[in-house]
Amino acid sequence: MPADERMPRKRPARNTPAAVRKPTGTRSAGGKQSGGRPSDEREPRHAKNLPRRIAWEVLVDVETKDSYANLLLPAKLARTHMDHQDAAFTTELTYGALRQQEFYDAIIAKAANRSLDTIDPEPLAGMRLGAHQILSMRVPDHAALSETVAVIKSYAPKTSGFVNAVLRRISEIDRAEWLARVTAGATAVGEQAIEYSHPEWIVRAMTQALKGHGRQASELQALLEADNAAAKVSVSALPGLIDRSELPGAPTEFSPIGVTLETAVPKNVDAVAAGRARVQDEGSALVALALAHVQAPTGTWADLCAGPGGKAAVLAAIAKQRGTTLDAFDSSDHRVELVRSSTQALDNVTTRVQDARDATGPYAKVLVDVPCSGLGALRRRPEARYRRRPEDINALAGLQRELLRAALDACAPGGVVAYSTCSPHYAETVLVVDDVLRGTDVEVLDAPAVLAEVTGADAAGFSSVSRGAGRYAQLWPHVHNTDGMFLALMRKAN
């Protein structure tokens, strides 16, 4: 395929208003597929059009089986022998179509002149895939159409004419004109929801999060755009096991132990395979590094919500350098298994399948990286935004508070607790810490200043300058190019 097919097309500036919301769900029309999908085992290794076929399969499974694209796609790619460019093209097709699904669905509903819940998942996935190539990538329209329809023809032949007709209609006008049509009459929030494919409640929550953490509401567009951009793949070199200079890629901007991989595939990096380095968002690395950096009494450290083990691996590596050990808890067997794998190169970790609310300690340092909505990591989990519900925030609020209280209880006098989320949502971050600390003599440490010492960057850039006198830290995808991690550091009284 020509090189420029693989490049995302630069998005033109947005314009006008209106509504339309996609329904998904049970389908009846659009033709039932009759070809059936082959299992991966039967795939010809160098099948023509493999990127589009794999992308289409992932989209169908995300829609029909609630699969996670960030788990399914790498597994499928690992079974092929694609070169780096084709793998990147497949990833852009899949993640791009998912990230902008609400926008494409609004367009498909208009172009097909029918409600989406009357379209079967297989042709719908083909339309989303085609729409992404036509409206957001530099794929020539004729290739986007014919190659996408060819995939549908092989596996759902009775629907290929329908997919072809809809994609043809989509290709007749440009993205800006479609945007104007599908947003005509929408409220300002509704318009942003469609244009950036974020459910309205998330648009509102992000606006509130920006304001709540002391930033400008005018940054919203940049934040939503960052959620729709491909996230870099970064790897952390576990301190004491390997130096980042020994890894391929460029040094990360903030984390002193990270590199950004440009062309290397993580599983092909020996140090990753051997457990001496780990794929990890830079923001996650910074949370672990910040806790490790703060002075505390000697003694064992704990990670109360450790699975799958990214931060635990960094903490354990540093704990080993300091002659101490890490207790890693998780309530899920499977997640503890992942922690064992992430810390395979270290011998100072005890894993515990246990509800961390029963942790006893005392621990010198405690990380509590609580279960959260994940709204800060939408760029890495492209379908998560459609699965999350506003009520999830309240559902997690009690557990988040209980886990933070348990962390403080399990912490030794004079010890340090780090509370973190991969969400900037105000109710999961500032409100939890403020609530739990009210009436206690726990000291809130200056997390932005600690991050400044770890990174060499200016503390103000990390600060959540709302409550907590600027002592909480909030990272942002559109500012730091990291996941949206929140960090509060606290010292228990002696």
Ligand SMILES: C[S@@+](CC[C@H](N)C(=O)[O-])C[C@H]1O[C@@H](n2cnc3c(N)ncnc32)[C@H](O)[C@@H]1O
């Ligand atoms: C945000 S993830 C942690 C990510 C991890 N720190 C990392 O960096 O790889 C939250 C974890 O908390 C675990 N969890 C949820 N409730 C828990 C509880 N009551 N006790 C211990 N772990 C819990 C979940 O199974 C999940 O693995």
